[in-house]
Amino acid sequence: MRCTRHAALVAGLTTTLLAVPALATNYTLWIHGKNGGGTQPGNYNDFSNWGPSTVSAGVNKKAVNWNGTQRISVENYRIRDALDCFCTGGNWCYVAVHSAGDLQIGYALSLYGGSTRSIKNATPNSSGVCGNAGGTQVGWNIKWVDVASGAGGGSELADHGDWAVKDPIVSDLVTTTARGMYNHNTTRSVWFYNFAASKGTAYSGILPGQDDEAVSYHSTGGVSGSSGSSLCNPGDWFCGGTLNTGTSACSSGQAKWSYHSVSFRDDGEDYSHSGNGNWEGIPGVVRKDVASRAY
Template sequence: MKKLLSTAIIAATALVGAEASATNYSLWIHGRNGGSTLRGNYADFSYWGPSSTAAGINKKSVNWNGTQRISVENFRVRDALDCFCTGANWCYIAAHSAGNLQIGYALSMYGGSARYKKNAVPSSTGVCGNTDGTTQVGWNIKWVDVASGAGGGSELANMGDWASSEPLTSDLVTSTARGMYNHNTTRAKWFYMFAGSKGTAYSGTLPGQDDEAVAYHSTGGVSGTGGFCNPGDWFCDGTLNTGTAATSNGVAKWSYHTVELRDDGESYDHYAAGNWAGIVGPVRADMAAYAY
């Protein structure tokens, strides 16, 4: 309902502005690795699944080097936002895992800066040309869907369970991820969190409910770490509540973060598996339904 209302309001605003050339885009920001994707090629969906699958209007894949630090590769995300989310154009954003850090970092650190209005015609490096040479503040973003968000980091990085040679691993340490930028500064863009809980392999490392890679404290947009679970589960610090409500033991979510899906049935793991699988599946369905 919130998404439908938001979309209707923005559509009405566009009509009032009589901007006939306005176009909506759906940007997909992948997570860790993504080694087979082609940076600057917004048509390469190899990380996600078949490009023919419905995943929101005018979908574009925002490809970055998913082994490098967020700050080093964030320019690629900003290039995409400049290309498709400025001027008369608006964007829906979908992010997976460390892609949550990428869009969060971009909004917090650069969302208040002047951005040149671009023509949505990217070069081979993913950079678009200016339209009229004027600027705007930040980007035109309707909302952000997050599949298994790693905005709060992962204990797998804390424990060195991922390849330590990858610079990104150090960014995914929970204290580093949470201190990287102000997660409350989303420029009033809503983050809809989809939290999977089909976790088995690393249940001894990740606290509370998890999807084998990231725990609920991160995937649920909770402002503090802890072992948060589904209702009725034992040996947890508290329940991850849906919506914007704090956990049952009183730990608040970050501003403009709401849990859209809590995996009570423990049905979704972390991995897209090149086929829109795992927790990416419900996000894809949500984008197909509401990003238009």
């Protein structure tokens, strides 16, 4: 009788332990832009594009590396692999992107964010693919996206051929192509917080309005439309309008895409496009925001 009770107790304890769900974990994903500084695709620990990996950049930070010379559609599977790995099941993600990384996360959410995903175990292999943990879900668990000088609206430097045209990604960065690549309003209710830099001088004759030497405010501000426009800081003359902060439309009446909000507008023209591999420029501003909010 005592043996029977003991066996029942062990069985009950085992059942209870099996019923305890895995602890939920938050991750911070960093998606780089064009080229990517020689990073290793699939290696989530390679932060060489961004800067020292010892710097605070959000809880459980992961570098989502891809071949930044290739077209968005060709390399987007790497972003989806990372989202499957770390943003399914009980796990949630904060996402930070730079430049063409804006196109990558926007493309993934718009075209695949409503698809059925296998829940993964957050243990990637050498290719950046995680094993199945059992079960499925629709889309991914993403809290928000911080966007450093986003190229979701393309760049006139691609329009005019000022970038090396041998890289396939340049064709995706043509303003009309970038804006027509997917429905930018479809974010699956995930908020994009845009950080727009304006320390631009070298290409002021090509990039309309305020720019950071790579992308103009119409793109970095998440402004809707089929092509770019001339937008500036308050009080600047000879512009088509002011890029307003928050979700408000520009002073010219142009609306932002749905679920897009300007969190930072570089009124002092202090920040450039590049992070210089040391968390500088506008990526540095985003890093500070992520470090304070992604926990």
